[in-house]
Amino acid sequence: MKKDRLLAKWLNDDLSPDELAAFEASPDFEKYQKIKNYTAHLEVGDLDENAMLSSILSQKKTAPKVVPLHKRWMFRAAAIFVLALGITFALKFLVPQTETANYGEKTTFLLPDHSEVVLNSGSEINYKKWNWDNNRHLELKGEAYFKVAKGRRFEVHTNLGKVSVLGTQFNVKVRKNRFDVVCYEGRVKVNYANTQLLLTHGQSVSFENGKQTNIKIRSLKPEWTENQICFYKEDIKSLLDEVERQYNIKIELNTKDTTSLFTGKLPSKNLDIALKIISTTYHLEAKKVSKNKIIFDEK
Incomplete structure (x- = not known):
């Protein structure tokens, strides 16, 4: 009183x-x-x-x-x-809830149904808690790994496509015009433009500028969650964009060859090794002009 x-x-x-x-x-x-x-x-x-x-x-x-x-x-x-x-x-x-992972960071959080989400660097998720159990849908910008609790249909919406699941584990990546989905457990339904397909354990699909590529995977979870950046037939500009996100740096590229595709892995916790792999692959020379800026020149 x-x-x-x-x-x-x-x-x-x-x-x-x-x-x-x-x-x-x-x-x-x-x-x-x-x-x-x-x-x-x-x-x-x-x-x-x-x-x-x-x-x-x-x-x-x-x-x-x-x-x-x-x-x-x-x-x-x-x-x-x-x-x-x-x-x-x-x-x-x-009010919509927002979870983000800034450049050079990864963020892990739980949704209202205890589904687990791991956000990769430079990514964002928006969702509403209200009536979540009956309307499990969210908006993703960037890349995220999902461990979905069993329940009603779970949907991930992006500007390029949609992924629908029940209880499963999967990874969704949206960067520029590229849309990648990997299924690690259970089944996921992928919608891209006028294409709809079903992925099961160990399957992956990639869409870029309307072109579809199906990939078999052997890993049990996304490599980026274990500090490895995995690329499959990506050009050097997309590769360097991802390196910028992971290390929170700026990279300047001075080369005429920007069409060669890279398939492989880079470490996300050792910049020197990552720069050495890129330099060797593309015959470039990396120069650290400041703490947060790298310049690649042709040799």
């Missing part, structure tokens, strides 16, 4: 300097301040005491019931708390 009275006095600017200092030092002050900011535009109508008195006198009662005026601020405080609960619910469940 004492806490409620302090809150009500604070809402009405009636706290003494000492009381105000103590109230602002309380652990809940920041929450109360946010609630007050959200409700600052609300207007609570003034209590018309004369109308209330006339109404009471017009009723045939032996003893009129008196409502203490100090309860007005209690009603207001109660209304604010109800509104705060609504705002908290909306922020937690209705």
Whole structure:
């Protein structure tokens, strides 16, 4: 009750300097301040005491019931708390949730059904918690590895295609015009443009500029989750883009040969070795001009 009275006095600017200092030092002050900011535009109508008195006198009662005026601020405080609960619910469940992995980072998190998601560098996922069990769908930019809990259909939407599964493990990668999906467990349905196909354990598909490539895989999980960057027939510009994401660096390429395709692996935790592999493969010379910038020149 004492806490409620302090809150009500604070809402009405009636706290003494000492009381105000103590109230602002309380652990809940920041929450109360946010609630007050959200409700600052609300207007609570003034209590018309004369109308209330006339109404009471017009009723045939032996003893009129008196409502203490100090309860007005209690009603207001109660209304604010109800509104705060609504705002908290909306922020937690209705507003889209965003998970990101910045360049040079990887992020692991759980969805409301305890499905596990690992985001690769330079990637983002958006989803809503509200009614998740009945509407398990999210938006992906970049690359992510999913361990999906059993339940209703689980959908991953990207700007190039859609992947639908039940309970399974799979990887989705979207970079520029390339869309890769790998199935590590169970089955996944892939939609790309007018193409629909089903992948089972150990199968992978890649779409780039409308061209489809099917690939057999032997790994049990994505190589990038174990600090290896895996490439399959990718040009040097796409390769260097991925190296930039993994190491959070900038790379300048000075070569005429940009069409040769690379298939292989690069380490994501040892930049010197990665640069050496690229230099040897493409006959380039790598120069570190600063901590975060590399220049490749033709030899």
